[in-house]
Amino acid sequence: MTAPCLTIKNMTMAYGDFIIQRDLDFIIGRGDIFIIMGGSGCGKSTLLMHLIGLQHPAKGDVFYGGESLWQAEHKSRQRILQRTGVLFQSGALLSSMTLAENVALPISEHTRLGSQRIREIVSYKLSLVGLAGFEDYYPSEISGGMQKRAGLARAMALDPEILFFDEPSAGLDPVSAKLLDDLIRSLRDNLGATVVMVTHELASIFSIGTNSVFLDPETKTMIASGPPQQLLAESRDPKVIRFLTRGETENRSENVTKNQETCDL
């Protein structure tokens, strides 16, 4: 087990009286690619909102390293969250700005770098995600997959320690989704960042996930956690198995070997 990067302690999430998930307890290790998975409507994205400080937990807390996120003052919470970057499901680029302005926005607001230096950083970030030369395009002028990668460049603008992804491969074709997965993994490897990802793409889960938690909408709590491959091979919970095998439970052993093969590749 690597050093804990993010600790979720005894957290309950609710909208008013309506409980979404209760008693969440898990640790995200430094350098992990951590997957939050579960069926539709189980609160995956809500959990992400709680981790990135957009929604207040009904009970419990989130710790960045040793620092509590929700007990902290507003200012220190901002400071903690500056070490994170978020890629939203649709990219969430500001549509009135060019890609370069979008990526430059957090840099110019949070650092005192000169404009020449910012321009260099922006074009470096854009070329990291394969968008070299697209500085002056508006989000509406590029495709959905490119928007997502531009969103990733913006999320990485301040060299965050933790990157959050909300369904990164949703709406992408399988090849682009695979490329994005590879990109996420190599960024993690080379930048030493931790990645937290909400997804239900089995291909991504098995190919890049190093640890995971499974949220269940019916019992309203987490029912499994651990590396996805291990969950598939060892879990006894029928819901987890059904999810990880797309409901084809009979062929489970076959699936295990097949996924291990893809992983070895």
Add this chain to the structure above:
Amino acid sequence: MTVITANNTPCEINVSRIGQTVEAAIRGNWVLDAETPALEPVFAQLGDGAGINRLVFSTEALGRWDSLLMTELIRLLDFCAKQGIQVDTTTLPEGIQGLLSLVNAVPERAGARRQEIRTPWLEVIGKGGLRIYKDCQALVVFIGEMALSVTTLMRGKARFRWIDLWMYIQDCGPAALPIVSLISLLVGLILAFVGAVQLALFGAQIYIADLVGLGMTREMGGLMAAIIMSGRTGAAYAAQLGTMQVNSEIDALKTMGFEPMEFLVLPRMLALILIMPLLCLYADLMGIVGGALVTVSFFDVSLVEYLNRTANAVHIPDFTIGIVKCAVFGILIALSGCMRGMQCGRSASAVGDAATSAVVTGIVFIVIADSLMTVMCNRLGV
């Protein structure tokens, strides 16, 4: 070799030359808030043309690093590529090598980068003219389509949900009453004050009733109601339809066999045409009340006298003129709101633009139509 002791070791890059090879030693913490060493001396040494053909790195003393080091390395590599100097990156830390290969993984697409183009002013003017021309064209097309959908409605074949019509009526009628009350009351009040100052000179305060009554019914009641509704409802229509455009909802309606003009625009327009005359009447009434308030309380005229004078001065045709004008304004507001909404682009900021231009277009149309109708009434002696 230096050993890093302090956390904020300054970053530096030193070059030393061995034969045809240059070794760049990178030391210290290369993080964004650090003082950046200038690369120019390095460039100068590399570029002095004395047969240098290889660059190697030594990074034993490199501390923490982030995008700062990466951008500087990319600059250095670009420079070397231009000078034809071979670069050996294998001695760099693995992370940096990985990132460099990512940066170079997708080469810049040819023709993707945009040059800044200066357009001459004549072209700017020309383009402006063309845009106005296209705008007018779109307006005519939209009016045509709307006329077609009205004829479908006449033949009883238009398809929209009556519950929608009811909802729009609720939204642009009763829901707009508070703001219309406030504004018309105040306009009546202002008219009364402006008139009273002059009329009191001749002791003719009683004619304030004529001024306010005729002014509100023939002109101000309808105009104020129209301007309020243009800001309130016209903008709302543009934003609603624009958001539907952004979410592809309008495309969805088309594929389900609905004509957006009938399904979305027609009920909105009907609601405004039905409600605007009523709002106009209401605004007239509130204006007269406002005038009465001022006259009775400041200018020594009794309420009964004021009301009698108003009844003598204002006749049914005056009301009719105001109401007809207001129905026309209703059409114009619905037209500009729905047209800008349907023309909306597919981004969040486009919705804002659509709402803005709906209000601007609406008010321009209203004022032009009002002047025309006033001149017509005057010529016809109505």
